[in-house]
Structures are given as structure tokens and as C-alpha cells.
Amino acid sequence: MEQTNKKKIPEKKIERLPLFLNNTEIAKETIEFLQNSIQINTTNPPGNEIALARFIQEKFENENNPRIKTKLIETRPSRGNLIVTVEGADPKNNPIWGFASHLDVVPVSEDEHWDHPPFSGELVQLEHDQFIWGRGAFDMKQIGVAHAMGLIVLLREGFQPRGTIKLIYEADEERGGEEGMAILMEEYWDDMKVDYLITEGGGYKLPTGRDFAIQTGEKGKCQTLIRATGVAGHGSTPDPYEKFAIYKIVKILEKIRKKKRKIYMLKEYKQLIDAASLPTLLKILLKRKRMVRKILSLASKLTHEPFDKFFIPMLTDTIAPTIIRAGNKVNVISPTAELSLDIRVLPGHDREFIYNKLEKIIGKKLFRELELESIDYALATTSPINTILYDKIQATLEEMYPGANLVPILDTGGSDMKHLRKKDIPCYGFSLLLKDPDLTYDDLVGMSHAPNERISVTNLMLATEFTYRLMKKL
Numbered sequence: 001m002e003q004t005n006k007k008k009i010p011e012k013k014i015e016r017l018p019l020f021l022n023n024t025e026i027a028k029e030t031i032e033f034l035q036n037s038i039q040i041n042t043t044n045p046p047g048n049e050i051a052l053a054r055f056i057q058e059k060f061e062n063e064n065n066p067r068i069k070t071k072l073i074e075t076r077p078s079r080g081n082l083i084v085t086v087e088g089a090d091p092k093n094n095p096i097w098g099f100a101s102h103l104d105v106v107p108v109s110e111d112e113h114w115d116h117p118p119f120s121g122e123l124v125q126l127e128h129d130q131f132i133w134g135r136g137a138f139d140m141k142q143i144g145v146a147h148a149m150g151l152i153v154l155l156r157e158g159f160q161p162r163g164t165i166k167l168i169y170e171a172d173e174e175r176g177g178e179e180g181m182a183i184l185m186e187e188y189w190d191d192m193k194v195d196y197l198i199t200e201g202g203g204y205k206l207p208t209g210r211d212f213a214i215q216t217g218e219k220g221k222c223q224t225l226i227r228a229t230g231v232a233g234h235g236s237t238p239d240p241y242e243k244f245a246i247y248k249i250v251k252i253l254e255k256i257r258k259k260k261r262k263i264y265m266l267k268e269y270k271q272l273i274d275a276a277s278l279p280t281l282l283k284i285l286l287k288r289k290r291m292v293r294k295i296l297s298l299a300s301k302l303t304h305e306p307f308d309k310f311f312i313p314m315l316t317d318t319i320a321p322t323i324i325r326a327g328n329k330v331n332v333i334s335p336t337a338e339l340s341l342d343i344r345v346l347p348g349h350d351r352e353f354i355y356n357k358l359e360k361i362i363g364k365k366l367f368r369e370l371e372l373e374s375i376d377y378a379l380a381t382t383s384p385i386n387t388i389l390y391d392k393i394q395a396t397l398e399e400m401y402p403g404a405n406l407v408p409i410l411d412t413g414g415s416d417m418k419h420l421r422k423k424d425i426p427c428y429g430f431s432l433l434l435k436d437p438d439l440t441y442d443d444l445v446g447m448s449h450a451p452n453e454r455i456s457v458t459n460l461m462l463a464t465e466f467t468y469r470l471m472k473k474l
């Protein structure tokens, strides 16, 4: 392979080990490993992660290293999970370090356009870099491959960590982990047991300069279906509109649209602002409840970076109407109408809190007429930032990117970390990632679950090198 990163600006600032550059033997092996992983279709449902779990197990077994122990766990038929354990030299005095990645991917829908087939794992040359193409290239087979290759290279060098390292490859994350991580945590704790965990959800460079996001918490979900009832009848002789179930839903939608979302200055947000490399005055303004909206929208306009889109969900509970359903005949007034709301909640806000809020938005009278059905419910979870793993991630990052800075973020989506945080295990989302010159910041943030999902060879190798360097400190 040719050297393809001559023109890459951000990389000049990065301290790279020659071993992990894009044109090395290790890079070739890593790329192939990811291509093969993408070619094993683990679309969830049904997942069928067992095929990929076996493939990764084989990769480790081929190392012929007695220090490597692997265990395949089928949490449900064909839902394969793999745990790779390398025992530490001094396990009594050191924690067990977990590196987790999910094996499943989200479906590719028929109307998506892909420039290269989604399960091809094709290596494609764009202007500045080569990209590995396919569903899971970004979310998150590349991290699983980076974890494996980082560890494999260390073991080939004869390295033994002080604490035990476990790589965990789990099924069913994309559908909440109920058939994967939830079962591993409940029924396979002896195999699963870790003291700290690192996985997906952060590691990317923020538009604020030398800041890198680390996921230290994720918002909760309170997805709800609202059912309204009203008059039935023939379309030719309508009752007053107020009695229509459909109009009740329309009214609710309008009220949600008009309601300004309340800002909550939580400690997670303040922690983030404190850590970011922003001018002091700006930090003060960003922590003022009344100013924050204006400041963020101004910052977005001036920099053309999506500051508001990024920060506002960390300050508010969000309500997104996503599905409306009513009626099935043009001449019949439907006596029921349904609205689904994707509600994402901040730490400390539970269902009761959210439903009280909905009552205020909709109005008591109408609210009492409605039927509410909880579809998916999970509280927000967070991890502290004063831990040894957090410090080691910071130290590793600084080694590669002098002057870099970790910024703890509250993720708006959910991950398998929620299952571990229930047991108070500190979990962080971090896998090093730079903005590729071939992509916009928005492209990168929206890469998960998108058509033309891909990862650059540079980012794949950066993640691998980061894992290698971090594991060396464990």
C-alpha cells in the first residue's frame, strides 16, 4: 500500500509510532481484519453475532499464545459474545480493565443509496485517504478491531500488563442489549467481571480546538405513545373538530412545538464547560442559564460548526414527535389517534418528572383524557471523572497529541454502558478519531447508522495505536 496521508494537516500534530502508520504490515493486517468483520453480516435483528464472535476467537487462537484465553458465550441461540482474557502479572494489586465493543450493526434499509455495497468492506481511495466501506465500519467494528490489534501487537512483543485485560465483544447493543450485555452482566458475571470499562461514544476531536470528547454519561429514554380518543362517524357529517381524536393530536403537536425547552445547568454540563479549552469569559457566559442559548447560536453562526446542536441536548430534556397514526378510510372519522414521542432525559429526571412536564405542556384538561403508554424507559447514567482509567486515557491522549484535553460529555444516545453503570463500574466512551479532510464535521458526527458508513485508514490506525499505548499503561 502506498503512503496516502502526505496532505493530512491534523496528523502533523500527532505523535505516531512508525509501527502503526498507514503503510505498514500491521496496517495491512488491521485493514483486512476490519474488511472481513464487515463482510460477516451481523444485522440486528436477527444479529447472528455468533459468526463474527467465532471469527475473532479464531484470530486470537491463531496467535498460539498461552496467555490468551477466549470464551464464547451464546446468551441466546446464535447471539454470540466473546470474552478474551489476558491475565495480568500482578492481578491482586491491579484492576481488571475491560475493552468492550458490540458485534451487531443496524439494518440497511432498501431506500438507502450506497456508493459501495454495505457488506463489501471495500477499500476505497478518496482524495486524501483510503476508506473502508460498509455497515459497521464506524459503529463499531473498527473499535473492536482496534482493541484486538492493539492487544495482539503488545502480546507479540512479549508484553504482560500488570492488571488483567479483558476484551468483551457483545451481541444486541443496537436493540438495547437485552439479549447481550444485560444477560452477560446478570448470568455471566464471573466471566464478565471488570473494574473499569472503555468502549464507544467518544474520542473525537471537538470544534473547540484541542479538546477531545470522552463519553462519561448518557441520557435516559422515556419513549412514550400517546393515544387520544374522540368521536366516530361518517366523514360526510362531521362533528365539531374539537371532538376529533386527530385534532387532539394536532393540538398536542402544536403545544410541543411552541414550548421552549427548559435549560438545566447540571454538574455534567458544568464539568464539560470547565474542561473545555475556551476563553474564560465565554465559559462564564456558557454557564449562565439566560445567556447560553444565544451564545451557542452565535458561536454556531460565527464558526459554522454545530455548537447548538451539540450542546443544547445536554442542557434540556428533548421531545421529538416521530410517528403519527390514525384512521384507515377516507370517509370515516377515526375515533382514535396515536402519537409516538422520542423523549430523552437528563440525569436525575425520571418518568414521573417527564409526565408532569407533559401535563403542563399539553394542559391538564386534555392530558387527563389521554392514554399514555411507556414504550422504552431507561434512566440516564453517569460515571465519575476522577478515576485511574480517566487519568490514563488523558495521559495516553497527551502522549499522542501534546496539549490535548479531555472533555467529558453526556451522550444523547444510549449504549451498553448503562448495564455496567448500574453496578457502579466506571465506564468511558473513547476511541481516538480525527476529522478527515475528506469529510465535514457533520458527516463524521452523523456517520453511525448512515448510508455510506465508512472509516478512514488513518482513523483506524490511530484508534489501534491509541489502544496499544493505553494498554501498555495498564
Ligand SMILES: [Zn+2]
Pocket: 102, 139, 140, 173, 200
Ligand atoms: Zn455503537
